[in-house]
Amino acid sequence: MSTLWKEFSKGLWRDLPPFRLVLGLCPVLAVTKTADNGLGMGLAVIFVLTLSNVFVSLLRNIIPSKVRIACFIVIAASLVVCVELLMQAFAYPLYQQLGIFVPLIVVNCIILGRAEAFASKNTVLMSTADGLGLGIGFALSLTFLGALRETFGYGTLFGKSVMWSGFEPFTFMIEAPGAFVCLGLVLAAMNALTNWQRGVKGLEAVEGPKHDCKACGMCNTPLK
Amino acid sequence: MKPIEPLLTVASPPHVHCGRTFKGMTLETILALMPAAIMAVWHFGLPAARVMLLSCAVAVLTEAVCWKAIKRRSAVDDGTAVLIGLFYAFLLPASAPWWLVVSGAAASIILGKMIFGGNGGNPLGAALVGWTTCRISWGTFMDPYTTMLDSPLRAPLHELHYFGLQAVSDISATNMLLGEQIGGLGAAQSGAILLGGLYLLSRRIIRPEIPVAFIGGIALAALVFQLTGDGTNASATFHLIGGGTLFGAFFLATDPAPSPVLPVPMIAYGLMGGILTMLIRQYGMYPDAVPFALLLAQLATPLLERIAPKPFGTGRVKA
């Protein structure tokens, strides 16, 4: 039971997909203009990720290793088309908003990454916990980023006005550059938080890459 | 920061060792901006002084807080924060509301400079980053023309953009040189900026390649448009002294960190900035396109810097 909980909870903080693993950034940047969109996309990913983990885990002993990638992709693609159809049938406005990014879940690194790295080596129960945990982590991250950008970019949260009346929307946040800047700031905050936590525990801080000649490569001097 | 070896001090560039300090260069640049600042207050009154002072104060304060937050020895006393605050204020209309000045100056320092680790690390002009952030977000407040409609002054580049050459034929070059035009509050003081730029050149704080190439690029593109067009394009002189062109050439483009360091890349960078400015003015939606053009040119800097002589002795060794 404790390992099951461990596999589930790692997706919520330790391996939080977009902010820790830095995977699946395409939807993270593209659909988080509003909290609503982030949540919708997140729910779709939870569905696909959990079920793809379940199926891959179920079939892990049947799938020959040479064609495993193709099999994983077929499974993920079927699930995504499934989500797309269901979304069209039951949440059409969300489908209009998310547009091309729903089909693009197929090529989201997290899906294939978890299938290859976890589900193809673990039991169904473990894989379900892993998929569910990472999926929920992904959905929460997207909603959080969407809420952040919506609050400043539109002055609303889930469509409800939250800022003072004279607020001039900070449009930069909902434009493409704002997405990159916002993601970068969140990543920086996550790292600062980790180092602070390590400091509390008495551990040494994790250092970033050093600024030496190798890291830069701006001049034409060949490296030794 | 403790010296790693007793003889050599490790510090961020530029490594100029001729008795001249980075701080001194910054202060001289600020001094070179003073004529334009005084002219701005002369033309726009106290609101201009308010914008400049607020912007500088916020920039310095933000930088001090940033150094504190990243737990490094503060370098806020080198004066670059004041310079960036002044650059940003020079691009604003005098009518800018306080929150616009505050957020833009803070964005310039945080997103433009401190995120990359302070001086020398920034790949783009810090004030340009702050300006762009605000221009995207609050376009109507940032546009000098729409916010200062009740001013008796004219806005040459805007009127050229919206109403054509006929509408601006009565604006004389003298007026524009004296800064009697609407634009960024300091950037539009063409004459005073030219004076400051020449001072910087004579003191060898900036190299002549970039400003000359930038001005050359503008003049060249304007000439091409004038010769090939149907007589509705303004002359090169008009484009040079209208709006913030000279400010871009002498001050924004020569920012040491984001501009190239070798002569040929410098000229390419200047030309690129100038020609892009004219292309945006001609075909784009921004009447005074200097900041955007310079940002694009600065993005190309790492590529331009590859045009460099081979280091001695690193050629392919013959077997």
Place this chain on the structure above:
Amino acid sequence: MMEMIRMVLVLSLICGASGFTLATIRDATAQRVEEQELTYVQGPALNQIFSDIDNNPVKDRARIADAQGQEHIVFPARKDGKLVGVAFQSFGKGFGGDLGIMVGFAVDQGGKNELAGIGVTTMKETPGVGTRITEGDFRNQFVSHPLDDVALKSGGGDIAAVSGATVSSTGAVAAVNHAIKTFNEIKDKIPSEFGS
């Protein structure tokens, strides 16, 4: 050799199973998807045309073939159980590709019909110029307009084009005229389809 056969077999089986599942889901949701699509794409245009009705035109829609045998999805509008109008989509040539116009017809009891109004469903017109055909100033000119002589003022009619957007306005008028032609072909079938 065995491994090869196994690879082919497993991959085909997985693909087959996935295809079968998807086909089933598609079949099961097809009707709902079509309804949702019509509600969110055509619904807003229908609401612009018929404001005072008490049925759901998307739900009550029917397919009616015109003289050329081409089928049109026709949306009926009812009030107090009585048919007051029908609407269907028609296309005209806009500035940026096809211009989809929902054209509404008021079905009068005395045998005299007139336009009930128009609504724009799909378009790629220039924002701020061509897109102004969606505004009331342009659309309201079609309300209660007789079915003949629908033309721009420049073409001898009484519809004022949106200034600066002649192409979009012409496209809209062409779409309306095309719809009127179709309406005249199918109007006899309407009572049998929707009652009166």
